[in-house]
Amino acid sequence: MMEKKTFHPADYVVFAAMLVISACIGVFHAVSGGKQSTTREFLMANRQMASLPVALSVLASFFSASTLLGTPAEIYQYGTQYWMSVFGAMMAPLTGALLFGPMFFNLKIVSVFEYLEIRFHSKSVRLFGATLFLLRATLGMGIVLYGPSTALSAVTNFPVWAIILMVGGVCTFYTTLGGMKAVIWTDVFQTIVMLAGMIAVLIQGSSQIGGMNEVWRIAYDNHRIEFFNFDPNPQVRHTFWSLIIGIYFVWLPPYTVDQQMVQRFSSAKSLKDAKFALLCNVPGMFILITLCSLVGVVLYANYATCDPLKNKDIANANQLLPYFVMEIFADLPGLAGLFVACIFSGALSSVSSMLNSLAAVTWEDFLKPRMSTVDETTATRITKALAVVFGCLGVGMAFVVEQMGGTVLQASLTFNGAIGAPLVGVFILGACFTRANWIGALVGGTIGFVFPIWLGIGKYVRHPQDFKLATSVTNCSIENQTWATTFPNSTFRSQSTLPPATITSPESVTFNTSSLVPTELTGLDKLYGVSYLWFSAIGILTVVVIGLLVSWITGKGEDEVDDNLQLHFWKRLYGVISSRSDRKSGENNEIEDDNKSQNSYTRVEDITTSL
Incomplete structure (x- = not known):
């Protein structure tokens, strides 16, 4: 095993500076302006934010450390197929900016789930949606806190638990003090740090190989470059169809009906500013996903002949990029610290956003109706206390996520897609179908939640298929090599023309992705084998179909629905x-x-x- 490289003092300074600046932004907004003395200012930034900071805040919130760490690891292990997801993902902010966003903005609501009560005349539907969001955001905080914590642990002597506590504490601190304004402006700062860190890795990493042309040649020669797989089989992990259609439905919840998006959208000064903010996310998504994908290709090109996972240099795929960074920046003090600051910026921006939104939903949907006599000052104190409580819950959830396998990217997309799907489905029922009633929304939403979650858990437990590409340890030190193939015999059959006698080690065989076909799955594995990217679409379709059917059986909805609710x-x-x-x-x-x-x-x- 290679000697573990650790931070230079300059790296600690850069990383600490990022945390201090983020905390100072929170302190500044705590003592300036209205000093966060009302729930309107604490939760909605007084509805006076300009479009550009709102745009960067939304982008930073949804592109967490899961994306920054997970996307390069995804490209490294599975090839460039995932890169195509950028075109499906970019349609989601367009849908939010042109359809759902204006409807919520005109209603002037704080909690997006208030819409459900107004539309369906049912508190049950409202509380159902709010509960799903609380579950989704709490799980999400655990995922985005754990990813960068294990990354920093790989390059420093800090244990994972200490890093989780430190970052969770800083995030809770500035969110509680500065409210939505602090969240938005720290997101702006952290977006800049994220871009700077990934660009630095891309430039330095490609120069180690001899430029991007050489990087691309290595990846191409080893069959890692693939974009247009038109296989209609839904059990294939990534195809053109799942990466365009499936990923669109995965990104639909955060950019259309998610409380985090609605709060930011509604915090803008005008509807024009709000629309422009979301439209700016279209090129923003393209830049970030493309940048992370290119870093993944660079990562593979550098380790094409010595996989640090097989060589046991690192414990899991989430540590690939930090391990690589410590190698290429070994002689450049401060840049490794910039990268780690970049990763933690993604985590801080996402967690702070979730904390503020969790506090808003808990207060507006659960507590405020029962505490209508509470004055504004007390209400603001309660929402701040809620942010602290959820900060502690997020830290606890990170320790739960630590026990899960797989990359943080797949975990994030699976949970967000499965839990976000029923929310989108219920809102589609309300906004598109006047005959849908509250019973249909509740039954459809429940089934649309349980079904994708069941599929996700089944896939995690059974692991019916494994699509990882082969890697090599040819140039690694022999004592650390492990010959455990990435292709379980129960999942794939190789169509290699080499006779078995000539195969002396896993790295001596070159696998072409097109020559690997999944074996026939039986029983429930047929369902569990469906690509995780389809879970969200399955959930949304289930909600709409079941919701309309139940509405038809139980009686008509409203013949006339207010235009503002459609x-x-x-x-x-x-x-x-x-x-x-x-x-x-x-x-x-x-x-x-x-x-x-x-x-x-x-x-x-x-x-x-x-x-």
């Missing part, structure tokens, strides 16, 4: 379709009447002739 685009589209259908029906009726008249005339003419 998606105007859908209403106009439905109106156009209905008018065309009516015109066609009218034309058919006219033709039928003409035919009847013609037939009557013919019969009269025949009778006259016969006479």
